Amino acid sequence: MSENSAAEYEQFGPIAVITMNNPPVNGLGLALRSAIVALVDRALADPQVSAIVLTGGEKIFSAGADIREFGEQKQASAPTLHDVIEVVEACSKPVVAAIAGACLGGGLELAMGCHFRVARSDASLGLPEVKLGLLPGAGGTQRAPRLLGVERALNLIVSGEPERAKNFAGTALLDEVVDGSVLDAAVAFARSVVDGKLAPKRARDIKIDDPHAEPLLQFARTTVAAASRQFPAPLQCVEAVGHAVSKRFDEGLRLEREIFMGLMATPESKALRHIFAAERAVSKLPDVPADTPLRDIRRVGVIGAGTMGGGITMTFADAGIPVVLLETKQEALDRGIENIRRNYAASMKKGKLTQAQYDQRLALIEPTLDYAALADVDLVIEAVFEEMSVKREVFGRLDAIAKPGAILASNTSMLDLNEIASYTKRPQDVIGLHFFSPANVMRLLEIVRGAKTAPDVLATCMNLARRIRKTAVVAGVCEGFIGNRMIERYGAASNLLMAQGASPQQVDGALQRFGLAMGPFRMNDLAGLDIASAARKRKAASDPSSQGRVVADVLCEMGRLGQKTGSGWYRYEAGKRDAIQDPVVDTIIEQFRRENGITVRKISDQEVIERCIYALVNEGARILEDGIAARASDIDVVYLSGYGFPRHRGGPMLYADTVGLPNVVRALRRFAAEPGAEAWWEPAPLLVKLAEAGRSFN
Template sequence: MRIVDYAMHGGCAVLTLTNPPVNGLGFDLRRGIVAALDQALADAQVRAIVLTGGEKLFCGGADVREFGSPRSGQEPGLLAVIAAIEASSKPVVAAIAGVCLGGGLELALGCHFRVAKADASLGLPEVKLGLLPGAGGTQRLPRAIGLEAALDMIVSGRPRPAARFEGSALLDAVVKEGELLPAAIAFAERAAAEKMPLKRLRDVKLNAPGADAFLQFARNNVKAANRFLPAPAQCVEAVAASASQPFDEGLRTERALFIGLMNTPESRALRHAFFAERAASKLDVPAGTPLREVRQVGIIGAGTMGAGIAMVCANAGIPVVLLEAKQEALDRGMATIRGNYEATLKKGRLSPAQFEQRLALITPTLSYDALRDADLAVEAVFESMEVKEKVFRALDAVMKPGAILASNTSALDLDAIARLTQRPRDVIGLHFFSPANVMRLLEIVRGAATAPDVLATAMQLARKLGKVAVVSGVCDGFIGNRMIARYGEAASGLINQGALPQQVDKAIEAFGLAMGPFRMGDMAGLDIGWAIRKRQAAAQPGKDFADVADRLCEAGRFGQKTGAGWYRYEPGRRDPLPDPEVTRVIEQWRADRGHTACKIDATEIVERCIYALVNEGARILEEGIAQRASDIDVVYLNGYGFPLHRGGPMKYADEVGLPNVVRALRRFAAEPGANPALWAPAPLLARLAAEGGSFN
């Protein structure tokens, strides 16, 4: 089949893009559009041309499969395709349905007329890849919808429904009922019959009184809101050119800014994150692996996590049975769920009908018998093997054959949990991140016995729930928490060496993390780490797991929930306030342990914390716990507040250069009393550095 289907409808040539899944504008499609356009122009029977992607989508933009390849730069490029359309002597009408994003919208803007379904989604999301529209989008869109609206659309990258642009120069007709193509053909035939002037947005004079003042205001706001990202500010400059420069000059300005952004580490990081998310969903299971149906979910535990998971399922339209041991706990869980939905309702993000519908999907119960019809059970109880054993033995007894038994454990041995049942092939880990109804990340933990269809079903369910899922093997802490333990160890070491919590947090937050390690500890609860260290100490007698945080916990300082941890917190507020009492505890700890304080700068703080993550990530990769380095980055970008503009810890290490990371690790490892398990370069990392390689 031709990549651009050519068909005649009366005197109208219909050119249909056929490059699944989203009609990405790869080289073959670009060449096909020009060839089909030339065919239509050479045919005297053709009076008008309709460019469409069909009734379900128009074009999703660039073909990501060609990113970085020679084909992406081969002519005709998108600029040349648009120039050919604009130069057409016959009217060219874009028929827009479904998604019309990025280069797809730029292609449509190059047509003489545009007809769209009311619910079509129009947008220029390039800023989310650290770029700006590079085929005239920043010059044509302001001429179509005005400077302010165009700037908001380009800087935010958020798509808008076509109905919003009815009456603007962006759309000539909006189809609210019926099929798109007949309406577009009728419009094209009318344009030809009535000899309508062929409109080119490039010829429109932008009317923007007060543009200078508005643009300066926009520059200030965009800069303040995007501290680490250059693309939004450059989007403002490109759009500004549409108001101050002739079209062709503005096009050259846009192109120069686009090329400059392509070479920034921030754009490389954002593009890496984009591809990493897609790669994470690829499983090493046999092709054609069947999926199990998940029509009803049982959730054991109605605490913060269980309530959040119940909401996630209800939001996706999946009925939930929520189980608790005691009525009071069940009532609290349902009250939490209702309160969360009420808050969303008040913000206008949920209709009253949706509010009632979602609550109706959640059935509270005190009996395991209510789970007999569930296709999947998710255990979300206290992080204790003893507690989980009781739950899984009960589930094994009551759940129907073929049902999936999932644990939300964040660190415990999933294989040991699976062995508690008579169906280890049906057991999998679904580690949601708190709050589960907000956080995008889901670690899918594959046990040694987990069946391929269970793994594939879990991945499909993650997509339905709107989660970004990463598969992990079984180890203490899986991917995210195993690495964060090393990160925490590095941060704790900085305290031993002379830093204070606020100094470390300030350096890490300046690097771009949403929260430093000590603020994060206070938010999560210091008692969690304390419990883990006590468990590890019991399992490995003779090994020292003691930490200065233990002394804070012994004093009842568990973090925000107790009003004091590494910081103190005033009632009703979450602002971390440095506490002299913490400084006193730290100084006493150093004295008792024989640590001598020294001055540490922000650069070393960042190196120690981030390289500790990288080093453990390399071990995880070499052990096969993670399938690919980019999976580790997805975990940290979506679950731990790692800065998007850095691309994740493994991508950041690539940007820094692995030899530089290894040299720093060896320097830390050579210090007196250094922990080799933390600082000795992982074999994979050392090997890649020596070979001039990279993780990604």
């Protein structure tokens, strides 16, 4: 065996085997691209070699572009992926791709450039570029329709979803599907090609002869345009496949490249690529090495069987982890277990759960009224009432009962985790695990790192988040951490807009048209107005300069707490979640304005967006200054995963970069200069510093 750094070269009789070797996913970076070309040339120059097998080994073929080169010169340096595929496709000796594991994006485009393809049945084949706001830019939109047919290729490219190799058996994409060693099978296949003196089969030479292609493309244009209004890439994928049908191969390839470069420049693609990188960066903690030993989490305890505790319990049961669910009263415990049963039964009715899965998950949950049942759990999470006195009692009992090395976690959304940790003799084992409701559905998990939280506790919880399929973001200790600290400013901005003349419907409508899943007043109704009201009262007790009484407090005093009481900012009919405008609220708002001497003014939708989003951004900058978040992109992940921020905007901090930080600073200074303006409108020093230096958050 000989090596060319990023790829290895072996010879089995007349068959040369080139094995890609760029861990962890054989990303097609410059070194690997160069190595493939050099080794193909070597095989071509050797008269003893009659055919070539290109493989990534038995675990993975290639997951496509090397993300470590994103934004670097290497990404566009020759040989490009186009060059590599051209070299392989033009090779005068047959080239067989041996596909195992992931064969995605550029990896599949490279495989389609080979003359033959042998795949293990469980290999994963796909073209996911659309999820980055792009299309397959190395011939994927031109070769896939020739190998799969127009309809199948459209589905693969527009959805971006991978499929198992066995599903492609019988198509021109795969010449052979096997269950054993793919390398052995590919070498044997290459020998048969040589023995049979078969000429290389090139995808570019296949003619598309489908009388239904044009009607199918027109149907796809209509449906895709309606389904992806905010994203240009899916429709452009359809157009590129259309070029495969109507143009010569080389012309289609040229047009595909033009479309690809155009999409690269769109804000939507920039946002999606930012999210892709941000979601991978979020797990990297500078002071917690990747090889930090992890604590073993085999059994979990949850204290509190209410909405949050029940959702957390289901989250662990869904991941196959046994849970001890503790309540203090039998009635509350029974109610909690019944809610869990009802939720699982609803999933089963929708076909998302089988009877066996339903039974298995319920069997993993052990209800109890006795703290002693938590003595052998590896992690316990409290989800009790959000009052420090209650937390103090719970953690005092846990400190006495939990085994040494057990992780003690709080689901608090606002309270001081360091104070909570001080109620134990093991603050190094205390951490915040802030789930978002409903916990079994929402992806976001804020992991709150206390001043004394041990590195292995943090690393263990980050690893656990992956096991339970959550997107974890580490936050420091402050009131509200990342998400709720920022949402307080967002809520204050929306309340100010409403007091000065905008209706709740206008504010919600403007922000929903901006792309948010829900406006602030509808979100308030969903969460419960009493939660935010209690937080305001708690803050007012310790900080007299904080926001005074607002309209939401009046609604709370009337018993209008949101969806759970059938009325809040809106009215709700039984069994429905539709927000219905209520004239009673309009009267209350008008009365509040009169009592506070507020002169109503006309407010534009653009002002609604600027005030609410820039309030988020400004507080996000302060969070970065305070070291509560490690990166601006971590803040974006929080808002994308937990608060319904539109993906095509990339998160509040990236949106600020897109608008231009000098423009954000200018607007904030205008708001701060208004008579009686709150101090928090003043631009954060970090924001000003970056704007003046011509820099951005990301």
